[in-house]
Amino acid sequence: MTTIASSNPSSSHPTATGYRGRLAPSPTGFLHLGHARTFWLAQERARGAGGILVLRNEDLDRARCRADFVSAMLEDLRWAGLEWQEGPDCGGAYGPYNQSERQPIYVQAFEQLKASGLIYPCFCSRKDILRALSAPHASDDEPLYPGTCRPRAGEPPAAPPSVRSPSWRFRVPEGEAVEFEDAAQGHQRFRAGRDFGDFVVWRHDGLPSYQLACVVDDAAMAITEVVRGADLLVSTARQLLLYRALRLPPPAFLHCHLLTDEHGVRLAKRHETLSLRTLRARGVSPARLQAGAVLDAAGRPR
Numbered sequence: 001m002t003t004i005a006s007s008n009p010s011s012s013h014p015t016a017t018g019y020r021g022r023l024a025p026s027p028t029g030f031l032h033l034g035h036a037r038t039f040w041l042a043q044e045r046a047r048g049a050g051g052i053l054v055l056r057n058e059d060l061d062r063a064r065c066r067a068d069f070v071s072a073m074l075e076d077l078r079w080a081g082l083e084w085q086e087g088p089d090c091g092g093a094y095g096p097y098n099q100s101e102r103q104p105i106y107v108q109a110f111e112q113l114k115a116s117g118l119i120y121p122c123f124c125s126r127k128d129i130l131r132a133l134s135a136p137h138a139s140d141d142e143p144l145y146p147g148t149c150r151p152r153a154g155e156p157p158a159a160p161p162s163v164r165s166p167s168w169r170f171r172v173p174e175g176e177a178v179e180f181e182d183a184a185q186g187h188q189r190f191r192a193g194r195d196f197g198d199f200v201v202w203r204h205d206g207l208p209s210y211q212l213a214c215v216v217d218d219a220a221m222a223i224t225e226v227v228r229g230a231d232l233l234v235s236t237a238r239q240l241l242l243y244r245a246l247r248l249p250p251p252a253f254l255h256c257h258l259l260t261d262e263h264g265v266r267l268a269k270r271h272e273t274l275s276l277r278t279l280r281a282r283g284v285s286p287a288r289l290q291a292g293a294v295l296d297a298a299g300r301p302r
Contacts, residue, residue: 019051020224023077023084024214026058027069030275033289034229034259036080040290041256042227043082054221055087057098060207065100076276081286086221094221099213106208109216109246110201113170118245119201121166122149145169145197168202170211170241178237183254185230190237199238215239219248230255 021042025031046053055077059065074089086092096102113119126143150171172192179189190196201212208216214235218226226236233255243250279289 018222018224019046019049020054020222021046021049021051021227022054022056022218022221022223023082024056024058024217024228025073025077026061027066027073028061028064029069030072030277031076032276033274033279036082036276036289037259038227038229038256039077039080039082041254045225045227045254051224052086053084054092054094054223055084055089055097056217056221057088057100058210058213060099060210060213062205062207072277076280079280079286080276081290099217102213102217103207105216105220106213109212110168110208113201113242113245114168116245119168119170120149120151122169122198122200123164123166124148142196142199145199147198150198165204165206167200167204167209169198170201170238170245172196172198172238172241178240180236180240180250180253182233182236183225183252184257185233185255188233188236190234192237192241196234196238201242211235211238211242215242215246215248218251219243219246223251225252225254227254227256229258231258 023039023042025035025039043053057070057073059070084090086094086097088095088097091097110119122145124145149166150169174193176192177189178192179187182188199211200209203209217223236253236255240250242248
């Protein structure tokens with residue numbers, strides 16, 4: 001058994017020299033209070049370090065991303081008091097800042113993984129995977145892959161069973177421990193093959209998965225600390241494997257506690273009553289919202 005650990009030397013508050021944080025919303029709906037709380041914390045971290053805050057528009061989901069959501073996103077972020085120094089609206093040295101314009105960068109990373117033999121084509125649908133599992137991996141958005149299309153070590157991928165375009169999966173090192181220090185959640189440890197399985201890096205529609213696009217963009221934009229929700233802790237374990245495979249230095253991480261509704265369910269874009277648009281229409285001020293959703297330095301509610 002071997003262990004991979006995040007080797008980023010940054011502390012939970014990187015030094016003022018070179019700090020780069022980011023906001024990475026996806027325009028698939030209206031932003032809600034949970035987004036704003038995470039983004040306020042990201043801004044606080046960047047300002048406290050005397051660094052730069054980058055806005056990246058994660059608009060790869062062609063079916064759900066809409067131009068009006070992009071406009072609303074920018075408007076709502078500004079209304080909430082968020083300021084960024086680089087982004088799709090103001091430019092910068094690390095652009096383009098719309099993921100839909102960064103396809104050549106993703107293709108290059110995909111080809112690098114393909115040449116290394118670390119990925120393989122998969123012809124399974126999500127329904128196929130769930131049907132093959134005795135119990136879905138309910139704690140995460142991506143079910144634990146049962147290995148249906150995974151070739152044995154040293155063997156070429158199997159011939160496709162149909163004309164369906166494949167997705168491509170990263171072959172995780174079975175039994176390897178992935179560990180990292182999180183500024184909010186403390187020491188994290190996940191086991192490849194148990195806590196997560198072979199995961200998609202390239203979708204059958206010719207686009208990169210969230211995991212690959214996130215790694216490639218954070219590295220290319222020189223992000224030194226990623227601030228996001230605690231629901232993405234397992235994604236970080238996956239992404240650390242990609243950083244290693246692509247020979248890229250990983251950033252530091254802070255996964256803040258999630259904001260929930262009155263029933264304890266984490267907020268999603270379907271919670272229209274807590275969208276920034278709705279709250280703004282009700283006359284609630286950003287200052288009042290921020291005062292009611294204040295976080296400490298580790299991302300916990302105060």
